[in-house]
Amino acid sequence: MAKQLRLNLKKNKLKFSVTVTLKKDVLDPQGKVVQNTLQTLGMDNLKSIRQGKYFEIELDDSDSKTAEKKVNDMCKKLLANLIIEDYKVSKI
Amino acid sequence: MAKQLRLNLKKNKLKFSVTVTLKKDVLDPQGKVVQNTLQTLGMDNLKSIRQGKYFEIELDDSDSKTAEKKVNDMCKKLLANLIIEDYKVSKI
Numbered sequence: 378m379a380k381q382l383r384l385n386l387k388k389n390k391l392k393f394s395v396t397v398t399l400k401k402d403v404l405d406p407q408g409k410v411v412q413n414t415l416q417t418l419g420m421d422n423l424k425s426i427r428q429g430k431y432f433e434i435e436l437d438d439s440d441s442k443t444a445e446k447k448v449n450d451m452c453k454k455l456l457a458n459l460i461i462e463d464y465k466v467s468k469i
Numbered sequence: 470m471a472k473q474l475r476l477n478l479k480k481n482k483l484k485f486s487v488t489v490t491l492k493k494d495v496l497d498p499q500g501k502v503v504q505n506t507l508q509t510l511g512m513d514n515l516k517s518i519r520q521g522k523y524f525e526i527e528l529d530d531s532d533s534k535t536a537e538k539k540v541n542d543m544c545k546k547l548l549a550n551l552i553i554e555d556y557k558v559s560k561i
Contacts, residue, residue, distance in 0.1 A: 390516065396488075396523050411524075415543055422529040422539075424482065429523040431488045432503075435516040447514075451507055 391436045391444045392469040397457045398429035432456060433469070441468065483528045483536045484561045489549045490521035524548060525561070533560065 399405050408428040415423055434451070438444040448466050457464040491497050500520040507515050526543070530536040540558050549556040 394488075396486075398523065398525065408524075411547065415547060418546055420539060420543060423543075424527040424529050426527070427525045429525070431490065431521040431523040432500075433490065433519045433521070435518070437514040437516050447512060451512060451515075454510055455503065455506060 389437055389439050391438055391441055393434045393436070393445065393448045393466055394469050395432040395434060395448065395452060395456060395464055395466050396429055397432075397452070397462050397464045399427060399462055403461045429462075430456070481529055481531050483530055483533055485526045485528070485537065485540045485558055486561050487524040487526060487540065487544060487548060487556055487558050488521055489524075489544070489554050489556045491519060491554055495553045521554075522548070 405427045408426050411428060412423060412426045415426065434448055436444045436447060438447070445466060445468070452464045452466065453459065497519045500518050503520060504515060504518045507518065526540055528536045528539060530539070537558060537560070544556045544558065545551065
């Protein structure tokens with residue numbers, strides 16, 4: 378019984394990962410600097426590197442559908458700039 | 470024949486994703502600010518949010534084993550600070 382309760386409590390914590398990347402046609406000066414530095418370090422067959430942001434989000438929610446909706450809301454409101462960035466949410 | 474050649478050429482481009490995250494015990498002030506802002510915006514059941522870096526790397530290589538090794542080298546040399554950060558490489 379106590380174990381069941383603990384399992385239920387554990388279930389209330391949902392974890393999501395969000396990656397925010399620049400859209401294909403948007404210039405990425407930060408990534409370009411990293412690319413040049415890596416090529417200077419001797420990585421010849423590096424073709425391209427683009428940098429983005431990564432978030433690990435923990436929610437107190439029992440329903441994974443509504444939780445995912447909330448994470449999407451967070452992305453739209455704050456985490457990603459939808460004019461120049463794309464985002465991807467996945468459950469961990 | 471030409472199609473086969475094109476397929477082979479395409480095969481030479483390998484794409485990896487790298488996520489760099491702060492280790493569990495390292496403070497994440499940037500993530501904390503994002504968390505506070507989201508809570509101000511009305512996301513009550515947000516438990517924690519941690520921010521990391523994300524890279525998309527394209528390599529000109531035919532062998533995925535050696536390519537992955539090179540990406541690991543890049544992480545160790547430049548992309549991640551192994552004292553305070555962990556990294557994860559995966560093929561896209």
